[in-house]
Structures are given as structure tokens and as C-alpha cells.
Amino acid sequence: MIDHGIEEKKKAFEKLLNIMDELRSKCPWDSIQTKESIRNLTIEEVYELADAVLENNYKKIKEELGDVMLHLVFYARMAAEENQFDMKDVLDAINAKLILRHPHVFGEVKVNDETEVKENWEQIKLSEGNRSVLAGVPVSLPALVKASRIQEKVRAVGFDWEDRKQVWDKINEELAELQTEVEKGDRKKIEEEFGDLLFSVVNAARLYHVDPETALERTNKKFIRRFLYVEQKVRETGKSLKQSSLQEMDKFWNEAKQQE
Secondary structure (H helix, E strand, C coil): CCCCCHHHHHHHHHHHHHHHHHHHHHCCCHHHCCHHHHHHHHHHHHHHHHHHHHHCCHHHHHHHHHHHHHHHHHHHHHHHHCCCCCHHHHHHHHHHHHHHHCHHHHCCCCCCCHHHHHHHHHHHHHHCCCCCCCCCCCCCCCHHHHHHHHHHHHHCCCCCCCCCCHHHHHHHHHHHHHHHHHHHCCHHHHHHHHHHHHHHHHHHHHHCCCCHHHHHHHHHHHHHHHHHHHHHHHHHCCCCCCCCCHHHHHHHHHHHHHHC
8 A cells, every 4th residue: 555644745735735826826827717717627627537537547547636636726725815715624624524424433323334324424414404315416417427316315315115126117117108208209208208217227227236327438438449440440441431331330340349
């Protein structure tokens, strides 16, 4: 295990804070940024970190963590300029929250497994004044991630299937309802039933301990990898994709699958 020690970590973090101070006062670009202007950049950095994690590329993970850390320091610096809070306040707040929400570590509460930890977490949040267990789900989350988080939240307070096998009946029910609406041709209803079906599939993923966002992204990457192979092989025949038959492309697709 790599461990540079607390003092070295403090020095490195202090250096980053000092660099941010310098950038904010001397760099023409950094000095004019606002929390609104870097918001989309922050989202981009988090997605790049997520990609590096899926690739299991520790070099890139380290780099992207640094980029995300820079943004955290950036927001805290801008807040300090507006006399709202600074990095110390941010760290004090998260330290207090972690201690409060982990009474099984920092208190006398006993838990048997991670499920009880999650249940305690949600109960503590409600005791802190949250009116709903869903209050902590960000509005701007991508729909697939949001569906997963919603289901995790309500499961923590007991709103869940008694037997996870029951979810397959729900999926079949939603699929049948979708097929019915497709036959009727009502686009609004078709969209609604597609949403219900997807929500049920996400539920099944959760019940079988699969993260749906990760699973779908791995499939996206697999499809891209195979389709790039198809494109390459089609080019080698001297044709374009438009000029190739589906049978030809399917042949190359199967070759790509076999190579994996």
C-alpha cells in the first residue's frame, strides 16, 4: 500500500491551494471564471474520471482525480471571494457529516452488513430535516443513473420487492403494455411505456447487484469496438458501409466477437 504520510499529503494539498490563489490573481483565463462558467467543465471532468475507472487505467484515474480536485478547489476559492465559505469550511462540513452518518464506526450503533448501513444512512438524513428520502437525488442526474438512485433510496426504507424474482413478472407486464401501445400507435403512450419498461429493467439490475449505468457503458464500449472493426474490414474490401450488404457487415461483426 502506497502511503506518503499525512504531512506530505498536507503539503501537496497546500501547494494546490497556493497555485489556485496564484492562478486566480494572475491568469487572464482563471481570473474571470465563475462557478457557472466552469460547471460544464466540471461535469466533463467527472465523466472523464468515470471512463478511466471503467478502463481500470490507474495512470488516467490519477490524472482525472487531479482535474476534479482542481475544480473543487476552484469552487471553494470563488466562494471565499464572495464571503460564503472557504476550503476549511468544506472539509469541516464533510468531516462532520461522515462522523454523524457512520455511528457504527464513530459511535455505539451495531450493524450486521452494508444493507443496514444504507438504511441507517437514510434514517439519519431524514432526522436531519430532509422531508423525503428522495430529496438527495440530484435533478440533473442522467435518467438511467437517477432511476437507479431513486430505487436505492426507497429500498433503504423498505419499499422493495419481497422476492427479487418478482421483478421479472413486472418486466414482462411492462413489455406487454408497451407492445399493446405500439400496436395502437399512440406515440405519447409508447414513450410512457418505454419509460416504465426501462425503469423496471433498472430495478432488476439493482436487485441482481449490477450497476445499470456501468453495464450499459460497457456494452456501448463493446459495440463501438466491434463496429470499428467492421468499418476497418469494409474499407479493406474497397467499399463503403453504404455499399456493403448487411450480410457482409454481419460476417465482420461475428469475426470481431470471436476475437474477443
